[in-house]
Amino acid sequence: MEIVAPPTETPYDKREGERRGIIIVNTGNGKGKSTAAFGLALRAFGRTHVHGKLVKIFQFMKVPSARFGEHRVFEQLGIPVEGLGDGFSWKSQDLEHSAQLARDGWQKCKAAILCGDYFLVVLDEITYPLIYGWMPLDDVLHTLKNRPKHVHVVLTGRDCPQEIIDLADTVTEMTMIKHAFDAGIPSQRGIED
Numbered sequence: 394m395e396i397v398a399p400p401t402e403t404p405y406d407k408r409e410g411e412r413r414g415i416i417i418v419n420t421g422n423g424k425g426k427s428t429a430a431f432g433l434a435l436r437a438f439g440r441t442h443v444h445g446k447l448v449k450i451f452q453f454m455k456v457p458s459a460r461f462g463e464h465r466v467f468e469q470l471g472i473p474v475e476g477l478g479d480g481f482s483w484k485s486q487d488l489e490h491s492a493q494l495a496r497d498g499w500q501k502c503k504a505a506i507l508c509g510d511y512f513l514v515v516l517d518e519i520t521y522p523l524i525y526g527w528m529p530l531d532d533v534l535h536t537l538k539n540r541p542k543h544v545h546v547v548l549t550g551r552d553c554p555q556e557i558i559d560l561a562d563t564v565t566e567m568t569m570i571k572h573a574f575d576a577g578i579p580s581q582r583g584i585e586d
Contacts, residue, residue, distance in 0.1 A: 414543050414544040414545040414546070415562035415563060416537055416546050416547075416557075416560060416561040417430075417433070417545070417546070417562065417563045417564075418547075418548050418549075418553050418563070418564040418565070419549045419567065420520065420549070420551060420553035420558075420565070420567070421551065421568055421569075422551055422568065422569050423569035423570070424567065424569065424572065425567050427517050427549050430450075430517055430547045431450070431467075433515075434467075434472060434547075437512055437513040438470060438472055438513075441513075446511075446512035447510055447512060448472050448511065448512060448513045448515075449475075449505050449511050449513075449515070450467065450473065450474040450514075450515040450517060451474075451475050451477055451498065451502050451519075452476050452477060452517040453477050453495055453517065453518045453522050453550075454478045454480065454481065454517075455476035455477070455478060456478065456479055456480055457475065457476040458476070462583055475498075475501065477498025477502075478491060478494050478498065478522075479491050492525070495522035495527040496527065496528055499528050499532070499533070502514065502516055506536055506540045506544055506546060507539070507541070509543070509544065512544070513545045513547065514544065515546075515547045515549070516546065516548045517550075518549055518550045519548050519549065519550055520548065520549070520550025520552055520553045523554055523557075524552050530554055530557075533557070537560055548561075
């Protein structure tokens with residue numbers, strides 16, 4: 394490990410541009426895409442809910458009855474999380490039904506983004522129904538471009554379409570260096586589910 398001196402001056406100039414809603418993408422093959430989005434949802438909620446601004450989370454690959462750790466805590470805080478899917482595609486009994494759920498779910502997301510009631514809308518795992526061809530990319534792009542100027546949107550999932558990356562203001566690619574699963578360690582409750 395190399396020891397470095399901490400910065401003693403601000404490493405950037407203060408930006409003077411307009412404050413507006415931004416589009417954030419968390420993509421890549423590494424862990425942490427949804428976790429980062431949930432952390433941002435908590436930050437936004439903690440900062441804005443006292444002013445009546447709302448946060449909404451949609452999960453494209455989770456069933457509406459899902460009760461993972463994030464669902465439990467968000468429920469306690471009053472942050473709505475809505476599952477729009479029927480689980481992992483390899484567990485689906487009917488992929489056309491899964492596709493229809495994604496299309497129906499997108500209509501809910503689109504309405505939430507365009508209504509202007511939300512400060513932040515999280516579209517967790519939206520890249521999967523997009524890359525499977527289940528949802529129209531053009532409608533997603535149009536909605537993101539035409540949202541009210543104060544609405545922030547976070548999109549997560551592997552293999553994010555380049556058109557969304559090009560439109561986004563901030564894009565982070567999570568890169569896997571090492572994963573416990575590859576060493577034969579199963580997913581851990583409270584860490585990965």
